[in-house]
Amino acid sequence: MPQGLALALYAALLRLLTPLYLLRLWRRGAQEPLYRHALGERLGFYKAGTEPGRLWVHAVSLGETRAASALIAALREREPGLRLLLTHSTATGRDAGAALLRDGDAQTWLPYDTPGAVRRFLRHWQPRVGVLMETEVWPVLQREAERAGLPMVLANARLSEKSLRQGQRFAALMRPAARRMALALAQTEADAARLRLIGAPRVDVAGNLKYDIAMDPALTARGQAWAAQLGRPVLMLAVSREGEEAALLAEWARRTSPRPLLAIVPRHPQRFDEIAALIQGAGFTLARRSTWGDTPPAEALQADVWLGDSMREMPLYYGLATVALLGGSFEPLGGQNLIEAAACGCPVLAGPHTFNFTEAAGLAIAAGAARRCGSLAEAVAQGEALCRDEPTRSHMSASALAFATAHRGAAGRMAAALLAMAPP
Structure with a gap:
């Protein structure tokens, strides 16, 4: 034509x-x-x-x-x-x-x-x-x-x-x-x-400009303080996309206790209520970030799942997380930005689909800041294992910070x- x-x-x-x-x-x-x-x-x-x-x-x-x-x-x-x-x-x-x-x-x-x-x-x-x-x-x-x-x-x-x-x-x-x-x-x-x-x-x-994004240290520190309050590890699905939350909850229901706290931070705010209903429908107790201010209440500390239903607080969530599962990478959606997680020193487990960030994902994996998992089930299993393996996790965290700094x-x-x- x-x-x-x-x-x-x-x-x-x-x-x-x-x-x-x-x-x-x-x-x-x-x-x-x-x-x-x-x-x-x-x-x-x-x-x-x-x-x-x-x-x-x-x-x-x-x-x-x-x-x-x-x-x-x-x-x-x-x-x-x-x-x-x-x-x-x-x-x-x-x-x-x-x-x-x-x-x-x-x-x-x-x-x-x-x-x-x-x-x-x-x-x-x-x-x-x-x-x-x-x-x-x-x-x-x-x-x-x-x-x-x-x-x-x-x-x-x-x-x-x-x-x-x-x-x-x-x-x-x-x-x-x-x-x-x-x-x-x-x-x-x-x-x-x-x-x-x-x-x-x-x-x-x-x-890539995303290496130069300034992470708010106050937010990261607040997330770390919440993690200390919890006294248990946190496995987070970061910037999740359609289909991933339901699959994760189904996989989570098969895991035996004691489990880490599960945190889910959806990509799109219009889906917050939908994901809250999914969590409760799966039989888990839910705490929504939007319902408290600077400090989570006692009932939130006992919940099974936290829903990150707030905007512009990703440094807080990466500070909170012990390990992050990369949203958008467990469905054929291309993956989300893992550079922010690296800048906060958060270890990342990526799924098979990271074509939106091919080079960044490859470099992060090569640097030891992230790992590739073939499925969501594999990522959950590895995430739980990392939550128990402090030396490996600390090495990944240090590698993540070095990786993020090197590419600015x-x-x-x-x-x-x-x-x-x-x-x-």
């Missing part, structure tokens, strides 16, 4: 689907009210004027926003008067991003990828450069940015083999979008090679490249 026709059909389809997108947001807002905030921004409409020239960073959700925090800190270090435009697509991303703002900064939703919405967005904000985090390449946005003379950069860029195959399937859309990218700052050499295959004209390997520096490299491309 000719590229121009493919883009026209894509844009027309998105226009037709826009009412359904807005309805879906409204429904989702019943559980997460932020989704109902400023719906006009999704279409490129804004209530007040603004000054042009901000540096624009788009971080779609929570994970990308956390990675962006390291980049933004490095940018501010090099340009103290930086004015930032921060955009998101999810409520968790926008909520976390609000903490990164300073006087003179702005935050908004990224508009839908339709010509009218994108043009209104670019005319209103007139940023000096656009930075898309990790995988966010949008065909219409790329075309309109090129027409507006706006350089676009893909930062902390990653592209798995699966995503490459999908991109090649829709090459009439994705190849022109990739070609319009002024610069891609890839996490790894493998990511860089795949980005070049999809059409990116200039790709540099800068490393991507934020500074990316900040320097961005500011060279778009000086104040």
